[in-house]
Amino acid sequence: MSMYDSIILGAGPAGITASIYAARKKMNFLVLTENIGGQTLWSADVENYTGYQMLTGPELTERFKDHLDNYDINVIEGVKAEKVEKKRNVFEVTIKSGEVYKAKTVIVATGRIPRRLGIKGEGKYVGKGLAYCATCDAPLYADAEVAVVGGGNSALDATLQLVKIAKKIHLIDRAPSLIADDLMVEKALQSGKVTVYNNAQVKEIQGDQFVSGIVIDADGKEKKIPVEGIFVEIGSIPASQMVPDVKKEKNGEVFVDCSCRTSVSGIYGAGAVTTVIAKQIIVACGEGAKAALSVFDYINTHKDSDFEE
Amino acid sequence: MKKVVVYSTPTCPFCKNLKKYLDEKEVSYEVVDVTKERDKAKEVFQKTGHRSVPITLIDDEYVVGFKKDRINELLGL
Numbered sequence: 001m002s003m004y005d006s007i008i009l010g011a012g013p014a015g016i017t018a019s020i021y022a023a024r025k026k027m028n029f030l031v032l033t034e035n036i037g038g039q040t041l042w043s044a045d046v047e048n049y050t051g052y053q054m055l056t057g058p059e060l061t062e063r064f065k066d067h068l069d070n071y072d073i074n075v076i077e078g079v080k081a082e083k084v085e086k087k088r089n090v091f092e093v094t095i096k097s098g099e100v101y102k103a104k105t106v107i108v109a110t111g112r113i114p115r116r117l118g119i120k121g122e123g124k125y126v127g128k129g130l131a132y133c134a135t136c137d138a139p140l141y142a143d144a145e146v147a148v149v150g151g152g153n154s155a156l157d158a159t160l161q162l163v164k165i166a167k168k169i170h171l172i173d174r175a176p177s178l179i180a181d182d183l184m185v186e187k188a189l190q191s192g193k194v195t196v197y198n199n200a201q202v203k204e205i206q207g208d209q210f211v212s213g214i215v216i217d218a219d220g221k222e223k224k225i226p227v228e229g230i231f232v233e234i235g236s237i238p239a240s241q242m243v244p245d246v247k248k249e250k251n252g253e254v255f256v257d258c259s260c261r262t263s264v265s266g267i268y269g270a271g272a273v274t275t276v277i278a279k280q281i282i283v284a285c286g287e288g289a290k291a292a293l294s295v296f297d298y299i300n301t302h303k304d305s306d307f308e309e
Numbered sequence: 310m311k312k313v314v315v316y317s318t319p320t321c322p323f324c325k326n327l328k329k330y331l332d333e334k335e336v337s338y339e340v341v342d343v344t345k346e347r348d349k350a351k352e353v354f355q356k357t358g359h360r361s362v363p364i365t366l367i368d369d370e371y372v373v374g375f376k377k378d379r380i381n382e383l384l385g386l
Contacts, residue, residue, distance in 0.1 A: 035323075036326075037322065041322045041323075042322070057322070058320075058322040058325060061322065062325075077377070078376075078377060078378070127359045127360065127361040127373070128358065128359060128360055129360055131361075135320065135321075135322070136320075136321050136322065136323070136361075136362070137321075137360075137361060137362075139318040139319075139320060139321070139343070139344045140318070140343060140344075140350070140360055140361070140362065142344060142347065209355075209358055210354075210358075210360060229360075
């Protein structure tokens with residue numbers, strides 16, 4: 001089995017930038033990823049990426065991909081790393097199908113995944129009325145009555161997308177008041193289509209083949225609301241379960257130092273999966289670049305015999 | 310030649326990736342914009358049990374999501 005200099009997990013902004021830097025350093029590396037773009041793919045409008053005043057997440061992803069395609073990079077798309085194990089100085093990365101890849105270093109750039117409600121029956125309705133991405137699925141709910149769960153900016157972003165499409169939006173927030181930016185809340189309320197429920201918890205998702213309703217507990221009173229769609233926007237969690245041995249924050253974020261090193265020598269972290277401040281596309285890109293350069297240094301300061309199995 | 314229909318929306322990122330992939334492979338296909346053709350949308354959601362896009366119909370088989378391996382298999386790519 002060939003041994004790579006590095007395996008980059010994930011191809012969002014951090015993984016793509018790490019790949020570009022690694023390619024320019026002529027490293028022998030492999031990218032394992034579920035998709036190209038990561039969370040950027042789901043972003044609506046991006047207005048804070050230097051050099052571009054405004055473009056959508058999918059448009060920015062397209063540019064990232066074009067840049068990546070300039071190099072001859074070994075990318076396996078549609079796969080998920082399940083486990084990273086260190087054996088002496090060599091890392092073995094196992095993907096879901098059971099295949100194993102070996103490398104001298106690993107860059108964890110797996111980003112974050114939407115936080116789930118954690119209620120019974122949730123899994124059953126994913127893609128059947130229950131959605132975690134308004135950019136993707138909001139257009140499927142024309143003239144429908146829907147619910148959005150959450151009270152932050154991402155929940156309001158989903159609500160504002162739905163205002164243009166759906167008939168009525170029930171915004172279900174567990175906090176006493178919405179924490180999203182006032183401007184967004186104002187816009188949502190001005191539409192006349194949005195009803196806000198504060199101090200509200202989701203109890204149950206109802207349906208048959210598809211979602212038909214949501215049961216909430218609002219201020220201690222149970223209420224059943226008939227909806228065709230439920231958009232869950234309650235934040236995200238780091239996708240870091242494949243590296244159980246690295247030191248993590250309580251919430252699962254991988255601790256990194258300013259050189260993107262983790263607590264395990266040879267494993268690096270980049271982007272929103274890590275403890276780095278600001279989960280922003282541009283920050284993730286910078287972190288990806290740093291991680292690849294740190295890996296380059298690591299390999300150059302080790303002898304080939306260090307990686308003998 | 311197999312009949313290929315892609316059910317999609319104009320904004321969904323995976324729909325774009327899927328169409329780009331089919332273009333690269335020179336596969337011709339019909340596009341159903343589910344935001345406009347609501348009856349066809351309803352029908353495909355009922356038949357597949359999924360309210361999501363993209364959905365690709367290859368002859369008489371549906372593929373929910375951009376599943377490259379399954380699409381390759383059905384199209385013999």
